Amino acid sequence: MTTSAPILLGSPGEDISKKDLHKVMQRFINLNQVRLQRIQEFLLPRQRTFLNLLPLLFHQNHPLLPGFISSDTIAGIPNYTPSNSTILLAKSFSKHFTYKRRALREYPIQGIYLMGSVSSIAFTKNSDIDIWLCHDHGLLKEEINELQAKATAIEKWAESLDLEVHFFLVDSEEFIQGASSPLSSESSGQTQHYLLLEEFYRTALFIAGRTPLWWLVPPHEEQNYNYYVKHLKEKRFISDHEVIDFGSLEKIPAEEFISATLWHLYKSLSSPYKSLLKLLLMESYASEYPKPQWLCLEVKKAVYQGNFNLNDTDPYVLVYHKVEKYLSSDPDSERINFIRQCFYLKISGALEKQSSIQKHADRDAFIAEIVRRDQWPEAIISNCTKNQAWNIKKASSENDIIIRQLKLCYRMISRFSNSNAYSLQQQDIQLIGRKLKSFLQKSPEKVDIITTRSSIRNKENELSLIESQTTSTRPTWSLFPGEVAEQNPKEIAPFKQDAKSLVELLTWLVINGLYQQKLLLHIQAKLQSFNKVDIHNTLETLRQFLLEHKLGNQTALSAFKQPNRVIANLLLLNLGDIPTVSRKNGMLVISEQSDILSYGPDRENFVHTIDQVSVSSWGEVTTHRFLGLEGLFDCFIATLNQQALSIPIKIESYTPIRGKSIALGVTQLFQKLNQLFVNEKSTDSPRLIVAGESAFYIFQQKDDYLHYWKINNLEALLLELAKPQATFSPAHFNNSTVSSTPIPLLFSFAKENTIQVFYYANARYINLYIIDEKG
Template sequence: MIRPHQERPIYLGSPGEEISIQDLQTIKHRFKSLNQLRQQRVQDFLQPRQQAFLDLLPLLFHCNFPMLPGFISSSTPAGIPEYHPGVQAINAAKQLAKNFSYTRVASHVYPIEGIFLMGSVGSIAFSKTSDMDIWLCHQSNLSSDAIEELQKKATAIENWAASLALEVHFFLMDSRQFVLGQNTPISSESSGQTQHYLLLEEFYRTAIYIAGKSPAWWVVPPHEEGNYTRYIKHLIDNLFIPEHELIDFGGFDAVPAEEFTSATLWHLYKALHSPHKSLLKLLLMECYASEYPQTEWLCQDIKKAVYQGGYMMVDLDPYLLIYQKVEKYLQNAHSHGRLALARQCFYLKVMGASDNTMDSQTRGVREKYMQSIAKIWNWPISAIDNLKYQRLWNIKKATAEHAVIVQQLTHCYRMIMGFAKDHVAQNQENTDDLKLIGRKLHSFLEKRPGKIEIITTRSEVHSKENILSIVENHLPGGDGWGVYLGNVLMANATDFEPIQKCRFLIEILCWLVVNRLYYKQLQLQFSSHSLKMPNEELHSTLAQINLFLTQNFNYDPPLETYRILKAQLNSLVIINMGMSDDDGLCVMSERSDALSYGMSRQCFVQSVDRISLSSWGEITTSQGEGIEGLFNCFTDIINNTKKPLSSSCLKFVCHTPARAKEIILRVEAVFDVLIKLFTKPHHNRSPRYILPGGTSFYVFQMSNKTLSYKELATKKMLLSELASPREWFSAVHFDQVVLENTPIQLIYSLNRPQVIQLFYYENKGDTGVYIVDEKGSLYTQQHSKTNSNHLLKQYSIFLESLLRRNLFETFLAIEYYEVKKNSTGVFSYSPVQLRAASSCQQLSLRITGEDTHNGIIYSVYCNEKEFSSLDYGNQVFYAAYQYILQFRNGKINYPIHITDIDLPLSAFRIDRPEKLQVIHYLNYKQKIEDKFNI
């Protein structure tokens, strides 16, 4: 074995100084030797059958052979300059295609300019779970059809690699476009154009040269790094090196500050779900940003070692270089806590989070490697031993670690925002991704009541707890809940520290499921003074939450999701959780409504616990009590859930003995009605839905695109609501048990805008009159011992006189109906035709008025005889009444009916004509008639 040795330093002169062509070739050779060493490390890590992939990789793109992987057609672009397959490649090809033979074809056209592996594949951090990113560089002048063919071939080779248990990703590269920032490959580790230069630095630091042209960056000496473009031009123009030997990806002449912002935010984004994998890169970005604008790139350390000749004697592992730079930076900053976290991240990256990522031999080698690193960098003696137990973490350790990581992420976020404020112009383009990532970070890191914290380290919990206790606590700010390790009761809970505290039980249960602590075999101890929750109900509830999240929740939504404003997607509602005591719920009654049951109108919904999922990957919980808790839940879902809304967005769970199914069916039916009425287009802009809840009634209505409800405590208040004037027509939809012994539901089933409908119902000599006006307002009046024909004629005269004077903006129609009730109590209706009023009617009673600065001056016309306030003052109505009595035989006292009203708007307490409706006249008519008929 040849021992590595120090080679002579090479100095390539600046323009105008001496440059040795031989030294240029030596530099290329040194870089290729370093790359061969890295490639061999990769091969040593791979299984024998996987090693054929790297052996064959350049050959597959150098020629098109039908029996080899990736063959598309004989015309697929193929051919790599400076490539000659070795014995291993040819033998590997013959293993797959027995009749394969390689014949060198002289050609001056090579569509494939180079093949490079990049990323962690060439570092000590490479593992079985690592993927391989491959830059497949092609000529700039390839046609779109040729590029499409090449992409098909690359995809086919990816599939072949997958059959070898390798995850491979090809990125087709046009180096000229890349230099211009037009063809930046987007991988799982970068966000594309916003990280052009940082991706380029990672490429130069981690790339493994497989075949093709040499990167031009190799032949630019370290002292000319800031003069990259001019130096390459100098070499080519002066024939120091042929242009066709180089592939140029560019240099670091002028790296924009916004790249550091972009890369930091991107790694923050990745750290939310893989913190240890991303934290070292986050710290590297912080190092780079702290050095800006004189950034000392890690790839330059490799280049310096190659030019100085010691590249084979020092460890230039790409991942180790990151750690070393971060270690120095944190030591200089005296950030001991962050340094310990950086060491942990490096250890986990090298050793893996579990034993199944590498074989025992590899693990042994890497353990020795970590011991050497710990010695070189003077780690605490116990550091390695402590890190070995990472795979034995329990939830207590994971939550503590999560707190540290969130603190670090927040620190990095504030740092890079400060950097951006100082160095990045506010009008920079390509900030779209940054805005989306910023939304993602804020959404994930923001803490607020009811929001479930997703532990970033939950996947690191390899030691599952067997017993957990859920305990209700008395807290200074009110009662709350805690989760404890082992068996803990309310009586001794103060002696232990909970691993999680929440305001409500639903938060605790959701937190357990979200952070993967719940499993079927978990033993749970439940201790509470306010709730009774049998073990069966507790596990069933947790299982329902787990199923709900599994089916509906995306822990890592794509960035594009954050382009649209946040909206709720799905909700799980648990009714009466922990209220398994069925006292008072077993009474039987013909009135079987679960929301207003029996003669006492009992509501079976006692508590409402809800879990909601948002489009931004948030999980929130809320808790409510009784019927209003349920209705608050409904309105919030309809107002804030992404449209179109359907009943599938809401799932109900209830464990109330004997009543669960009944309760769920009832609340589902109500929610279905709300969706039908308030989430779909209707000709009627403002329908109302009325249903009972306990002893009250509740009215749902949309206003300014927001659904709300109000409580009406009595039937009288409900009728008053129906009678109130409306701004526009409002159809009314009744739940089946509202006003069920009246014809009002039947009446409203016929209600239409711009139509006045009069219904009369005769019952034992009394006549009930129901009028629904053109906007849906209800007028009711009971008349005792009256002639119904005469009564209807009086109403008809009054209504038609209003319409004749054209008081309203649009033409209104009048319809008349008779209502009857059969022996079973069912109401029906039939239209009636009223005969025109006689011209020689006995009495015409018309009330008019006009506004003055002293108020309204009334005039009452009785058969054209005028009684005015100017003459009678406040007694004007009494004077008219005395006059009317003269026309009655024996001065019999029977009802007086007003035939017309013509008053100013102020009499009805309104200020605009468009507010005027028939209900105003009917109410005023009744008010005056009550004065006459006392």
């Protein structure tokens, strides 16, 4: 606890003491030192080397120190002299390292500052460390590029110490003018400026160089920031080489709250517990617009008052208290209790298991004091302490709460946008809006991805998948923990229910990280028969398919610049359905030339069910089930009509009887359709004739869309092929379709703008065939 007399700096025209300005500066530096000391306590000894050596690396170029690029890389930090311990660290890299204390002609590195969670109680040795590396205005492009190269090299050195460090090169003059470069790993520079600046002032840790000028503007003059700074400079209370100015927080445009809220909504989809507190902070600030009560001012007020401690000015704690105060008037207790849970999980999870007993005791005491002071319900603590035992049911219920919170925030920011007459036209805002709608909107075929899947600590080793027949025409599937008695599954609540197919349920298992090779599955189906080996093969196929297309990772915002489209398909044939086939002499022989859709004298079709899994460019996963021969054709038509270019498709069948041959035959048919109607770009209008069971099907494009229609017999097929065509329409035949006739051979000779006559003579008569110029 720091207790000192309040400092009151006068307004322009009133008494301003240089001594008081120095005291203010020293108080901020002291607060920085205490925060830095806490960070060092969290780091491993070898990681502490990074922070201790950091300013020296940019003050002097030395070929044996980390990050060296060249002797000409800009270097030099004003008001910096390395300590003896820092020089000793440098000697551990180079025994002959010496530091010469001499004044430089220029100090192009204006300052180094850490920002973000690194200065808070939520920081851990696994947290990112964001660093603002501030440099002179007007540097040459080559100088900036070389400085960036050095920063990147130091990032790689930090990586070898198990630290994730991000440098952001900052020109303070350009920043004041609103430069849009991202300046934090947690923000989008294009969507945030003032909010990023507020976070910087609240969390910044001064490492070396010029001190922030914002420190010296008293809280009561914040709204007159620019005038006050001008006064300090004109009266020579400060000099430019001592301070660095990032600007004021006087006027923030409404669109920044809108864009920042959308950004944090986007981040919440992948890291809900980490991002929701920030999201609610944006909401609380927006509720105070146009005069938000900035948290960084709370820190400044405490410093000027001289009565503050590390925890009361902790950036993360300040956020929590502001959000809790904002939500305290909300009759919906779910929101405030959920934010308390987010805070608890973040703080309690900040300590690793190997941390000292004292560190755990201090952290527990800190949380206990907040719980007591704010009178948290006991259920919150109980729920949080059981976090390590969360299973999919708990994670799913938590996901439901998170989705409700995200929708509330989205509605709030939409109202705020309307009330401030702001149109969401800026590109990055549009992209985030598309991402949110894609994630939050429900559709019958879309597989839900739960936001809390990474929180599942207790994965089930045994699950039951049960099919139920409802009043609808199609059955539904439900997922239960353990082995459930077939006669009464209602005694146990399902993890998930109302899936329209088994594949939808299996896909949900895989995409939410519940599939593991040791998983034991019990399947109860009404009409189908499932082999456990085939199910595990299917799960492994799904895992590889989704992994290949990076599902489970956050989809890049750039993907939302283009309309949503399917980028890959997986077809699973006859899952749980074994085709009944006729055998000759007990044998079933299928070759690459065999027609699996019209096999043998009985014209049997071997494809009974088709389960399609699709991945889209927006990261959506959908499933659709097709039945029978025309279901397969409908699947092909839907797939080919929605793509301008050929997209990957994988077709698998684990049917015990010739499953690979069935998958191969379907794959070859799709490839023919794809080649004829997608890949080939010409003015022709080709036709593909496919035998299906005892009938025939013709595929042809009409009005830029692929269609198919059924022809009942060979005689009708010949009549159909004889119909006039608008353009040259060559006929192609799948595998052995009508191979017992000369028809496929004759059509192979068809030529545009050429009429051809063919005849076939036998002892009794002559068959005459004419193929005209349209095929």
